[in-house]
Amino acid sequence: MSLTAEQQELVTTVRAVLAKHGDSAAVRRGLETERGYDEQLWKLLCEQVGVAALAIPEEFGGIGAGLVEALLVVEELGRTLSAPPMLGSAVLGVQALLLAGNAEVNERLLPEVAEGARTLALCWAGPRGWDSFGVTASGETLSGTAHYVLDGVHADTLLVLTAEGLFELDGDAAGVTRTTLVTQDPTRKLARIDFEAATARPVGRPNVNRLREIAWAAVIAEQLGAAEQCLDMTVEYTRSRVQFGRPIGSFQALKHRMADMYVLVESTRSIAYLAIAGLAAGALEPIDIQAARLHAIDTFQSVVSETVQMHGGIAITWEHDAHLFFKRAHADAQLFGAPARPLTRPA
Structure with missing residues (x-):
């Protein structure tokens, strides 16, 4: 895969923004905050570059560039160790919703994600990792524990992947308890999210x-x-x-x-x-x-x-x-x- 002129321009722009506003000092300042990243940098990337909107189709308020462009941004963030909600929300969360194919949910959630005004957290892993689901669904009721959730403590919307499909609920919904984990990597916040008879809305069955x-x-x-x-x-x-x-x-x-x-x-x-x-x-x-x-x-x-x-x-x-x-x-x-x-x- 060779980059097009537009893709190369995107890389150059993101790298310039990170060089000016997301250097080592900025990353280290972010480590001391509750969210673990520089919120002003994320706002800048969303408003001036539109990184959160890259993989979101135009019909849902995005730019409609595609997955490749979103991952080019992830690559640039990797160079600085910056860990805003790009990977967890603008890539995984968005792709989970698109794969589920629920137009009503996408029309309601994705425009705000594209603007950077809403973050998503994909709840998936069981205690031994992503080969099993941590949460089970009975009708529209969720129970169990999702482990290693990216940006899970502060996400506005939780997307819960279960054997029965994908579900959506607010981050502060009744029956949801979110706990920040102490991990080896201080540059990325992970969470454990417990669901105790939490009511959620079914979204669909993503691949x-x-x-x-x-x-x-x-x-x-x-x-x-x-x-x-x-x-x-x-x-x-x-x-x-x-x-x-x-x-x-x-x-x-x-x-x-x-x-x-x-x-x-x-x-x-x-x-x-x-x-x-x-x-x-x-x-x-x-x-x-x-x-x-x-x-x-x-x-x-x-x-x-x-x-x-x-x-x-x-x-x-x-x-x-x-x-x-x-x-x-x-x-x-x-x-x-x-x-x-x-x-x-x-x-």
Whole structure:
């Protein structure tokens, strides 16, 4: 997949906004807030760039660009570790509603999501992850616990995925208890949401396999952006760090290691864009997204490990961003699960 001129312009615009308003200092300020991200940055991205509206069809108040454009934004956010409700709300929440195909619900919810005035949280995982549902439905009554919900504590609308289909209810509805989780990755807020005989509105039956593929594609895009940033950080540092009278980046051993990092990043870009393009076009081979998911996990973890090593002791201090990327790498490896190894093609 090669980017069109419009897509490249979108990437350039988002990167410029993040460079000015979403740098490391802004991300760290966001960590100290209740929501865990810079709300002003999210407002800016929604109002000036329209990121929340990208994957929403025009008939529901969106831009109607598509899933690819939304994931390009996720990739750029991965470079900075910013975690506004883009992945959880504007990608997963929106795609769950579109897959459910309920026009009345979409007409009611999606225009406000496109404006950034409403956030969605997809409640899915059971205690052991996304291979099971945490919540069960009896008629229009929900009971159980959804684990690892992105932006779940503050989302305006909860979308609950069950074996019986997708349901919708307000975040502050009776019978709903939301709890922020303490996780390895401080840059992303996850929640546990308990449902005790909570009344919800049925939405429809989305294709769960496709929703999982979209979730994997979104994390792959984020991992790609983050891994590329780690590579850039490392190259820049080795240019400025002097040892034995010369920059350490001139040492052959480190050149080889950075070359290996580059190959990992670019190979991930190739397989990621192939999978994302196929997914958006409805012509995805399942093994493509599975392979991309596994390769992105390995790439991000390998690249960030090298980043830590080549930055020496400063990379494990709170003041340096490398340890935040390290934690995101290991958290992203678990987010939405992963296909089994080794991969096998269907007969």
